[in-house]
Amino acid sequence: MIEDWSDEVTQIQRRREHAAGLGGPDKIARQHASGRMTxxxxxxxLADEGSFAEIGALAGFANADGTxxxxxxxxxxxxxxxxxVVLGADDFTGRGGSGDxxxxxxxxxxxxxxxxFRLPLIRLLDGASGGGSVKMIERAGYSYVPVNPGWDHVVDNLSTVPVVSACLGPVVGIGAARAVMSHLCVFVAGLAQLFVAGPPVVRGGIGEDVDKEQLGGAEVHRRNGNVDRFVATEAEAFAVIRRFLSYLPSSVHELPPVTTCDDPTSRAEQTLLSAIPRNPRRPYRIAPILDAVFDTGSVFRYADYGGATVTALARLDGHPVGVVATDPYRGNTLSAAGALALTRLVDLCETFHLPIVSLTDQGGMTIGTAAERAGTLRVGARAISAVYQARVPQAELILRRVYGVGGAGIVNRHRGGRSWxxxxxxxxxxPAKGGIEAAYRAELAQxxxxxxxxxxxxxxxAALTSPFRTAEHFGVQDIIDPRQSRALLCExxxxxxxxxxxxxxxxxWGTRP
Structure with missing residues (x-):
């Protein structure tokens, strides 16, 4: 009789099948009842069909009955x-993702x-992501000084590979920290919550009585910068992840992926000639301008929280680029939230080598008491520093305003970048109105x-501030027919x-969240 390892191979298969059962039928049913996938x-x-190769499927905790x-x-x-890519995903059916x-x-x-291995990392977060539990102290028989497991790798990966985190349920503790330690944090509104500590800990620690949604739901994070994109379903979150990664190389040691482009570089949209109203007080829609300039269907909005500051990824003749623009329907100045969005985009582009294009309509930094209380000056200066430190090429289309420190720093005009x-x-x-009234106050008073x-x-x-007078003194490189914009940028x-x-x-420098 030939001896072999059939019994052990059978046991491997049995253990894998057991692991596929997760926390058991009851826990899976509870997961589905909450509206969430397992x-x-x-x-x-998320993954291409049949492509997932699991690592560590047999890892677990032995039970007295041999399971x-x-x-x-x-x-x-x-x-x-x-x-x-590498996938790391929480299983909420196993004690809610806790450290136990x-x-x-x-x-x-x-x-x-x-x-x-220089592979993009996708984290699917749901629960504590293995965070601590007081029951672990009882099991171990002693307390311990906290250490975030593997945090050196978490930090280093931000400067090495694209990292995406998706909040797909309640994300707490170390899981919440991992959510923001990413280049893109996606949040499923209605299913996900994000907080440092959950309601019971908050209630016992500071006496604040709130539920999960009040503590860390979508409306809590809409404008604070913790989350980059909000979506309605898990399927939409996976679509956002796929599209985001399509613009980026697998690591900082590669160039961004250039794709075949069927959109003619010579495309000149007639609508650009009338896109900006002659009345400077009238707003305009930025989305049609982006669609007219960049490859058809390629504009991917980045930060949802930037207010008037629009950040995006897009393509020019198949080449990925970062995009900065302004939504005049939400303002035209650089707010604290807008500065954060700008910093995030520029750091992303610098890390993964995407050139930056600014469609400039920048009325300076946001003013007023609310802006001062928000610390707009410091975060605005930090954003401008990011722009100036970035080594990637930068180009600019000046659509309308360029005012003050904010306008001056939206691109680095001290470099040999191209500008139209x-x-x-x-x-x-x-701005002329406020500037005239300030400069001529004494004269007007008399x-x-x-x-x-x-x-x-x-x-x-008005005659002196004509853009053509600036062009005569080479204060601007060129004034162009707006319809030429796409062709010039593609070249x-x-x-x-x-x-x-x-x-x-x-x-x-090391990329930070």
Whole structure:
């Protein structure tokens, strides 16, 4: 009789089947009843069919009856739109993702694997992500000084590979910290909550009586910068993840992926000629302008919280770029939230070598008491510093306003970047109305007819502030027909990509969340 290892192979298969059962039928039913997929259903929905290769499926806790309770974290590699990635996903059916059912080595290994093999990392978060529990103290028989498992890899990955986190249920403690330690944090409104500590701890610690939604639901995080994109369903979250990764290289050691483009670079949209109203007080829609300039269907909105500051990824002749613009229907100045969104986009582009295009309509930093209380000056200066520190090529279309410190710093004009202005361009140290009234206050105060004198001053200065006068002194590189914008930027992006090999590799400073 030939001896072999059939019994052990059978046991391997049996253990894998048990692990696929997660926390058991009752816990799976509760997960479904809450409107959420199980961890394995999520992986199947996100990854290319049949591509998931699990790592550590046999890890778990031995029971007295000889069975094994699987660890509440599922890890492995998969392909997403053909590209290999590392997946690390919480299983809420295993004690709500808490540390009692965790084997932290699996989670740490997923982070380490992504960094060392230079693969994008996707975290599907639901629960405590293996965070601590007071029951662990009783089990161990002693307390301990907290350590965030594998946090060195978590930090290093931000400067190495694209990291995406999806909040798909209540995300708390170390799970919440991992959510914001990413280049893109996606949040399913209505299903997810995000908080440092849950309602029972908050109630016992500070006496605040709130439920999960009041403590960390979508409305809590809409504008605070913790979450980049809000979606309505898990399927939509997975679609956002796929699309976001399509713009980025697998690691900082590669160039962004260039795709075949069927959209003619010579496309000149007639609508651009009238996109900016002649009345400077009238707003305009930014989305049609973005669609007219960048490759059809390529504009991907980045931060949902930026207010008037629009950040996006897009393509020019198939080449990924970062985009900064303004939504005049929400204002035209750089707020604290807008500065945070700008910093995040620029740091993303610098880390993964995407050139930056600014469609500039920047009325300076937001003013007033609310803006001062929000610390707009410091976060605005930080955003401008990010722009100036970025080594990637930058280009600019000046659509309308360029005012003050905010306008001056929206791109680095001290570099040899390419810049074009539309005839609607309007610039200066201050907006004309406020600037005139400030500069000529004494003269107007002594005037017999201040309204007539103010109108005369405005008429006199209007001739001097014509964009053509600025162009005559080479204060702006070129004033163009807006319909030429796409063709000029598409030609520029090829030059920009020739320069990118010089910045491939780790960013000049460590990327921070």
């Amino acid at each position: 961890v394995r259903e999520r992986i199947a929905a 094994v309770t699987p660890a509440n974290f599922v890890a492995g590699t998969a392909r997403v739109d053909g590209r290999k 059912a965790a084997i932290h080595a699996k989670q740490v290994y997923s982070e380490q694997l992504a960094g060392q 202005a539309w005839p609607s361009g309007d610039w200066g140290s201050l 005037s017999q007819d201040p309204e007539a004198d103010l109108e005369a001053i405005q008429t006199r200065l 520029w992006v090829h030059d920009a990509y020739r320069l990118l090999p010089a910045v491939v590799g780790s960013p000049s």
